[in-house]
Every structure is written in structure tokens, then in C-alpha cells.
Amino acid sequence: MSAYQDLSTPELQAMLKELQAQYDEFKTKGLKLDMSRGKPAPNQLDLSMPLLDVLNSSSDMKTADGLDIRNYGGVDGTLDAKRLFGELMGVSTDEIVLMGSSSLALMYDVVVRAMVHGVLGSPKPWGKYDKIKFLCPVPGYDRHFAISESLGIEMIPVDMTERGPDMDLIEKLVSQDETVKGIWCIPKYSNPQGITYSDETVRRFANLSPAAPDFRIFWDNAYCIHDLYEDHDELLDLFAELKKTGKANMLFMFASTSKVTFPGSGVAMMIATKENLDFTRKDIAVQTIGPDKPNQIRHVLFLKSVDNIYDHMKKHAALLRPKFETVLQDLENNLSGLGIASWTKPRGGYFIALKTMEGCAKWVISLCKEAGVAMTAAGATHPYGIDPKDVDIRIAPTYPSIGELKKAGELFCLCVKLASVEKILQTR
Amino acid sequence: MSAYQDLSTPELQAMLKELQAQYDEFKTKGLKLDMSRGKPAPNQLDLSMPLLDVLNSSSDMKTADGLDIRNYGGVDGTLDAKRLFGELMGVSTDEIVLMGSSSLALMYDVVVRAMVHGVLGSPKPWGKYDKIKFLCPVPGYDRHFAISESLGIEMIPVDMTERGPDMDLIEKLVSQDETVKGIWCIPKYSNPQGITYSDETVRRFANLSPAAPDFRIFWDNAYCIHDLYEDHDELLDLFAELKKTGKANMLFMFASTSKVTFPGSGVAMMIATKENLDFTRKDIAVQTIGPDKPNQIRHVLFLKSVDNIYDHMKKHAALLRPKFETVLQDLENNLSGLGIASWTKPRGGYFIALKTMEGCAKWVISLCKEAGVAMTAAGATHPYGIDPKDVDIRIAPTYPSIGELKKAGELFCLCVKLASVEKILQTR
Numbered sequence: 044m045s046a047y048q049d050l051s052t053p054e055l056q057a058m059l060k061e062l063q064a065q066y067d068e069f070k071t072k073g074l075k076l077d078m079s080r081g082k083p084a085p086n087q088l089d090l091s092m093p094l095l096d097v098l099n100s101s102s103d104m105k106t107a108d109g110l111d112i113r114n115y116g117g118v119d120g121t122l123d124a125k126r127l128f129g130e131l132m133g134v135s136t137d138e139i140v141l142m143g144s145s146s147l148a149l150m151y152d153v154v155v156r157a158m159v160h161g162v163l164g165s166p167k168p169w170g171k172y173d174k175i176k177f178l179c180p181v182p183g184y185d186r187h188f189a190i191s192e193s194l195g196i197e198m199i200p201v202d203m204t205e206r207g208p209d210m211d212l213i214e215k216l217v218s219q220d221e222t223v224k225g226i227w228c229i230p231k232y233s234n235p236q237g238i239t240y241s242d243e244t245v246r247r248f249a250n251l252s253p254a255a256p257d258f259r260i261f262w263d264n265a266y267c268i269h270d271l272y273e274d275h276d277e278l279l280d281l282f283a284e285l286k287k288t289g290k291a292n293m294l295f296m297f298a299s300t301s302k303v304t305f306p307g308s309g310v311a312m313m314i315a316t317k318e319n320l321d322f323t324r325k326d327i328a329v330q331t332i333g334p335d336k337p338n339q340i341r342h343v344l345f346l347k348s349v350d351n352i353y354d355h356m357k358k359h360a361a362l363l364r365p366k367f368e369t370v371l372q373d374l375e376n377n378l379s380g381l382g383i384a385s386w387t388k389p390r391g392g393y394f395i396a397l398k399t400m401e402g403c404a405k406w407v408i409s410l411c412k413e414a415g416v417a418m419t420a421a422g423a424t425h426p427y428g429i430d431p432k433d434v435d436i437r438i439a440p441t442y443p444s445i446g447e448l449k450k451a452g453e454l455f456c457l458c459v460k461l462a463s464v465e466k467i468l469q470t471r
Numbered sequence: 472m473s474a475y476q477d478l479s480t481p482e483l484q485a486m487l488k489e490l491q492a493q494y495d496e497f498k499t500k501g502l503k504l505d506m507s508r509g510k511p512a513p514n515q516l517d518l519s520m521p522l523l524d525v526l527n528s529s530s531d532m533k534t535a536d537g538l539d540i541r542n543y544g545g546v547d548g549t550l551d552a553k554r555l556f557g558e559l560m561g562v563s564t565d566e567i568v569l570m571g572s573s574s575l576a577l578m579y580d581v582v583v584r585a586m587v588h589g590v591l592g593s594p595k596p597w598g599k600y601d602k603i604k605f606l607c608p609v610p611g612y613d614r615h616f617a618i619s620e621s622l623g624i625e626m627i628p629v630d631m632t633e634r635g636p637d638m639d640l641i642e643k644l645v646s647q648d649e650t651v652k653g654i655w656c657i658p659k660y661s662n663p664q665g666i667t668y669s670d671e672t673v674r675r676f677a678n679l680s681p682a683a684p685d686f687r688i689f690w691d692n693a694y695c696i697h698d699l700y701e702d703h704d705e706l707l708d709l710f711a712e713l714k715k716t717g718k719a720n721m722l723f724m725f726a727s728t729s730k731v732t733f734p735g736s737g738v739a740m741m742i743a744t745k746e747n748l749d750f751t752r753k754d755i756a757v758q759t760i761g762p763d764k765p766n767q768i769r770h771v772l773f774l775k776s777v778d779n780i781y782d783h784m785k786k787h788a789a790l791l792r793p794k795f796e797t798v799l800q801d802l803e804n805n806l807s808g809l810g811i812a813s814w815t816k817p818r819g820g821y822f823i824a825l826k827t828m829e830g831c832a833k834w835v836i837s838l839c840k841e842a843g844v845a846m847t848a849a850g851a852t853h854p855y856g857i858d859p860k861d862v863d864i865r866i867a868p869t870y871p872s873i874g875e876l877k878k879a880g881e882l883f884c885l886c887v888k889l890a891s892v893e894k895i896l897q898t899r
Contacts, residue, residue, distance in 0.1 A: 102523070332735050
């Protein structure tokens with residue numbers, strides 16, 4: 044098949060007619076599929092059902108340091124869970140706090156507290172500036188951007204490359220502007236591309252020289268153990284690199300068990316230097332009487348060890364791999380060589396990112412919707428929901444069954460073709 | 472026994488010597504008791520052990536409205552839990568949100584969000600005022616005050632009476648000052664007095680005419696079902712009263728299961744008009760992917776019905792009643808008629824409040840501490856930790872055993888006497 048741009052106008056017009064007919068037929072099928080959000084599928088949740096049994100009325104109710112998990116106390120997490128997740132993340136128990144069941148809420152709280160009180164080393168609370176800014180690798184995670192937007196933080200988009208965000212631009216912006224206070228990163232299997240930052244990118248993060256003494260890297264390691272293949276991506280340890288450069292206070296790292304056990308009822312973690320966490324703990328002690336300790340112990344009893352966590356993640360991978368491969372095969376079969384779309388081929392994480400021709404993403408998504416397939420809203424992966432070139436589409440292949448993915452993928456590719464042909468014809 | 476003030480100086484001097492000797496002997500006993508915080512005792516926690524069994528891998532994983540409790544979704548709580556706790560609190564399911572495991576965190580979050588975004592009807596975010604103020608009935612709950620202090624909200628103390636806070640002063644302050652944005656209340660079995668606001672007090676709250684269009688009553692109904700006796704206090708329903716006066720948006724009510732099941736791992740609730748909650752929900756959706764749904768369902772399965780919740784609370788009462796009575800009997804036996812202390816006789820809640828002679832509270836608490844009994848820090852029940860008359864002591868009788876309470880009570884009464892005699896002698 045030739046690239047669409049090389050086809051003559053009559054050829055394209057004929058093709059458009061045919062694609063339109065196929066699309067109209069699709070609409071009669073009454074599809075109702077959802078490829079919009081990175082939700083685990085029910086069979087992935089089934090993997091963690093023993094989580095509901097491991098802590099019961101016969102269990103020991105004391106933590107390793109003698110705290111009754113049923114009562115008040117342990118405001119920043121239980122020692123047992125800090126040991127397990129600290130080992131998993133390669134940090135000591137005083138470099139990790141375990142709060143609540145959503146790392147998103149942890150991030151929101153960290154930023155809100157920074158607005159009200161600043162962070163360690165802040166000349167003043169972030170809310171006292173006329174304006175502060177966060178750098179946002181794009182396309183990126185809509186919920187990071189929603190936090191910034193909700194708190195009135197100006198977002199500066201930074202393009203992603205195959206090695207991570209454009210570090211030249213980041214180094215420049217961070218070193219020149221004291222009001223640049225943070226950057227949102229998903230460094231391993233980025234949302235939505237599934238890109239893992241290269242060693243060089245991580246080292247350049249470790250060597251940043253921000254103008255702001257209280258600049259923070261929000262390192263959302265959401266997919267740190269979410270590999271699809273044995274031969275998986277390796278992310279260089281930024282915390283270790285920052286310790287070498289003496290800039291470790293620049294890091295706030297986050298992770299959770301949301302896509303390990305059950306989303307929303309897991310264990311959320313924040314990792315930072317003890318100094319950073321001591322500053323934070325004062326505020327945490329005002330905010331809450333502490334996290335759900337039984338649930339942390341439940342996770343310790345179920346997940347057991349770091350080795351066992353990796354084994355557990357292999358079971359997730361076995362369920363997810365064919366789904367990613369189904370979608371990628373579909374894209375390959377239907378869109379390859381047409382010059383109308385490019386896409387990532389992640390080795391982990393929860394998403395695939397696709398770029399359409401300029402001005403086509405919204406169109407594709409609205410065509411999909413009309414025929415019964417929900418995709419992530421166009422623009423959602425950009426700050427303020429605005430994708431200036433209108434090209435970025437996030438595909439979430441994890442929740443539907445393979446049969447559903449095949450149907451949805453067929454429709455999706457059709458919509459990409461349809462919008463592209465119309466676009467080319469419009470511009471001729 | 473005569474009142475101490477009526478005794479002659481030589482009589483008091485002789486008494487001081489004797490009390491000092493008794494105290495010195497106490498110090499040799501190596502006591503290590505804690506009457507500082509309102510923690511349930513282990514045997515109260517035992518009452519809820521079946522909570523750990525009711526939700527297990529054989530349970531139905533769907534909510535009443537078909538949501539898989541293991542996955543994302545249900546950002547403001549599960550329908551099943553809203554139904555149960557809504558019925559308990561006398562509100563409809565759209566007047567309640569269930570978030571996280573700590574009502575303190577809910578309150579903190581509400582105030583933080585108000586600082587950043589305001590509340591429904593705010594002319595501007597609370598953080599944009601040079602200064603805003605909260606009224607604080609005193610003595611009151613230290614953690615309420617810590618939230619205000621942490622967020623830079625000025626606190627204005629309002630004296631408590633036996634019918635609730637001084638409503639004349641509240642009406643005056645609220646109606647005159649647009650920067651008075653809130654009031655902290657624990658309306659039933661107040662912390663620390665165990666006072667329940669009278670019907671008249673509640674009606675006066677329902678008729679407040681605040682200068683601020685966004686004034687809110689923070690009605691922390693922490694002990695709403697925490698009666699010690701069948702013949703318990705009744706709190707008039709402020710929400711119902713406010714609906715009559717057309718001012719229902721003035722209310723933010725909070726409650727939790729912290730002292731029903733397990734502190735820190737229960738269900739926290741916020742109750743308000745649908746309008747108020749709709750405003751709040753927008754922010755909640757940015758902050759978090761949602762609460763721990765399995766834990767909400769666990770509570771529904773364990774607590775079952777409103778009737779059953781009241782039965783469960785009677786079991787708590789059976790364990791707590793003798794503890795309150797032990798302490799009250801001790802106070803009666805040792806301090807009655809001496810003119811050196813007065814105290815409340817609560818019919819529910821978690822605390823007893825005692826007033827010493829002026830300038831004695833800190834002294835008593837430091838004497839207790841030196842002899843091995845930890846009490847809530849003097850001043851803690853006042854804004855900024857400052858009790859201007861130095862008279863208020865909070866007694867928390869729930870955690871120690873009755874044997875321990877007897878020992879601690881004996882020492883405590885001795886310390887009150889010792890400090891009072893010295894005080895009287897100093898002022899002669």
C-alpha cells in the first residue's frame with residue numbers, strides 16, 4: 044500500500060467513499076467499548092483475591108515495632124510495609140512514607156502543602172508567588188496536569204523524545220527561572236508513550252542546577268515494576284544519582300500498588316531524603332491521624348517479598364502482553380506504511396501513544412465515539428487539555444478483552460484512515 | 472473536709488508536707504500510665520475483629536450499583552456505604568461523601584481547598600484574604616486548632632458553657648466580621664467536656680446571619696453515637712434546622728467510624744447539601760482516584776444496619792462506662808468540696824474536662840508526668856496551646872485498664888491537691 048499522500052485525488056475520493064461505507068456499517072453494530080483509561084482488567088484483579096484473606100481475625104495485630112495496627116499511631120506508615128516497599132524501591136525505611144491508598148492524592152497533597160507552606164528550603168510558600176510554573180513533558184498524564192491547573196500553577200510543555208523529555212529545554216528553563224518549581228515525570232513506561240528515560244536523561248536530571256532553591260522533580264514511578272517482557276526496560280536510579288551529585292533533596296518520588304493489587308485500595312508511597320520527609324511529616328501530622336495500617340499489613344502478608352512481587356507482576360504481564368500485541372499488530376496491519384500515523388511500542392506500562400496527521404486526533408476520537416468506542420479525550424495528554432497540533436491519541440489496551448480489542452482496534456484504524464483521507468483531500 | 476481556702480496557713484503547710492511525702496512515695500513506684508489521648512482500649516478493638524473476616528475472596532465484589540470494588544471508580548464513596556451511613560446520620564445518599572479513613576484528614580482537606588479555591592459562594596479563595604478567622608469554642612479539640620494554626624487562620628476563642636459555646640459572642644462575631652469564615656464545633660459530647668449542645672444552642676446556630684457569604688460551621692460529630700448510658704444526650708439535628716431556616720449551605724458535618732471499629736482504618740464521612748458537595752466533588756476528583764472501596768464494603772458487611780450499629784456501640788459503652796465512673800468516683804472522693812477543682816460528668820464521648828484553680832493546670836500535669844502518668848499537655852485544648860488562665864485539664868480515661876485508672880487517678884488527685892495548696896500558700 045502506498046502512502047496516502049502519494050495517491051491521486053480521485054483515488055483518495057474513491058477510498059473515502061469506501062471507508063465511509065465501512066464506518067457506517069460499524070455504527071450499526073452497536074459497539075460499546077472503552078479504551079479510555081488505564082484500568083486493570085477483572086482477570087488481573089483476580090490475581091490479588093488472596094489479599095482479602097491474608098489478614099483476618101486470627102492474624103497478629105502488632106507491627107514489627109509493636110504497634111497495634113487496629114489503633115491510632117504510625118502516622119507515616121507501618122515499619123513492616125516500609126521495609127518491604129523500601130527494599131522494592133531501593134531506599135531505607137527513613138526515606139519512604141506510606142500514606143493513604145492513592146499516590147495521586149499524595150502528589151496533590153504535596154503540591155497543596157507546598158502552596159501553603161513551601162517545601163524544605165523554600166524562600167516562601169509557593170502560593171505567595173504571583174505565579175509559579177511546572178514543566179510538563181507532553182504528551183503526558185492528564186491527572187498531573189489537572190493538579191497543576193486546579194492549583195493555578197502555570198504549565199510549560201516540554202516535548203518528549205524517545206529518550207525522555209527534551210533535556211536541553213529543561214536545563215535552560217530550570218536554570219533561568221526561579222519560578223519554575225517543579226516538573227512532572229513518569230520516567231519508566233511513561234504515560235502515554237511507554238517510553239523509559241535513558242541513562243543520559245536521568246543523569247542530566249541528577250545534574251540540574253535550578254534557579255529555584257526549592258525546585259522539585261515529581262518522579263511518578265507509577266510503572267516501575269510493570270514490565271511486559273522478561274527483557275524489560277531498565278531505569279537508572281535517579282535517587283542514587285542525585286546522592287552522587289549532592290542534590291538528593293531535589294527529588295520527590297511516588298509509587299503505589301494500584302496496578303499491583305487493587306486500584307484505589309492499595310498502598311501509596313512517597314520517597315525522598317529524610318530531610319525532605321521530616322519537613323513533610325510535620326504537615327502530615329496536622330492533616331491526618333495516619334494511614335490505614337491493616338491495609339498496609341494486608342499488603343505485606345500478601346506480597347511477602349520483593350521476589351514475590353516480581354513474580355506477581357509476571358502474572359499481570361502474561362495477561363497484558365497479548366493485549367498490547369493485539370493492538371500493536373492491528374496498527375501494524377492496518378496503518379503501517381500509509382504515512383498517516385506513528386505509534387510507540389512499549390515494553391511495559393499501561394498505554395500506547397499514537398500520533399495522527401496534524402489536525403486529526405480530535406476527529407478520530409469523535410468518530411470512534413460515534414461508533415461506540417470510548418477513547419481518552421483528545422488533548423487530555425496536554426496541559427489545559429490543548430494539543431496545539433491536534434495529533435496525540437492515547438490508547439489504553441488493558442481493560443477490554445482481546446476479542447473486544449480486536450473489534451475496537453479495527454474501528455480505530457478505520458477512523459484514523461477516514462479522518463486522514465478527508466484531511467488530505469481538504470488540504471489539496 | 473473544708474475548702475482549702477478556709478484553712479489556716481499552718482494547716483496548709485502541714486498538709487503540703489504530707490502531700491509532698493505521698494507524692495515522693497508515688498515517684499518511687501515507677502508508674503508508666505497514659506491518660507493523654509482518646510484511644511480506644513484493646514478490648515474495644517476486639518469487638519470489631521470480625522471486620523477482618525467479613526470481606527474475603529468469596530465475597531461479592533460488586534456494589535449495589537454494579538461497581539467492581541477492586542477497580543477504579545466511585546470517587547466519593549460506594550453507594551452501599553452511603554446508604555448505611557446516610558441512614559445513620561439522617562441524610563440522603565446525595566448529602567454524604569465517604570472519603571479516606573480519617574475525618575480529620577477530610578476536615579483538613581476541606582479547609583485547604585477553601586484556602587486555595589474557596590467554598591460554594593466564596594467571593595474569593597480564603598487564602599487571598601490578608602487574614603481569615605475561625606471561632607474556637609474553648610477548651611476544645613487540639614487537632615482542630617492545629618489545622619487552623621498550620622494554615623495561618625487566626626483563632627478566636629469562645630468560652631464553652633454547659634449548653635454549648637457562648638452564642639451571644641458567636642452571633643456578634645459572625646454577623647460583624649466578613650473575615651470570620653468558620654467555627655469548629657464538637658456538638659455532642661464535646662472534646663474535652665463531654666457537653667452536648669442544647670436545643671436552643673443548635674437553633675441559634677441554624678439562625679446565624681454571617682457577614683461572610685461563605686461562612687461554614689465545621690460540625691465535627693465525632694461522638695454522635697458514642698453514648699455511655701441508655702439515658703443518653705440528644706443532639707438536635709442542625710442540618711434539619713438549617714433546612715428550615717434556608718441556610719443549609721452553612722453546614723459541613725463530619726463523622727467517622729474511628730471509635731466504632733478501628734481508628735485510622737475506618738470510613739470517614741462529610742455531610743453537606745448536594746450543592747456544597749457538588750462544588751467539593753470537582754476538587755476531590757482532581758485530588759484522588761477515590762477512596763478504599765473494599766474497606767467501605769467491609770464496614771457495610773460488618774455493621775449491617777443502623778440498629779446493629781447502635782447495638783455495637785452498647786458493647787463499647789459497657790467497656791467504657793466503668794472507666795468513666797472510676798475516674799469520676801476518684802475525683803468525687805478526693806477533690807469534692809475542697810474548692811480547688813471542678814469537672815464535667817459526661818454521658819458519652821471520650822473525655823472528662825477538669826478545671827483547676829487559676830495557674831495550676833501546667834503544674835499538675837508536670838507533677839503527674841514526673842511521677843509517670845502522661846496527661847494531655849496543658850494548654851492543648853486552647854488555640855495556639857495557650858490557656859490564658861492555666862486551668863484546663865483533659866482527662867482521657869478510655870485506654871488504661873480500670874486498675875491502671877485507679878492508680879493514675881489517685882496520683883492525679885494528689886497532684887491537684889499538691890499544686891493547689893502550694894498555689895494558695897504562694898498567694899497568701
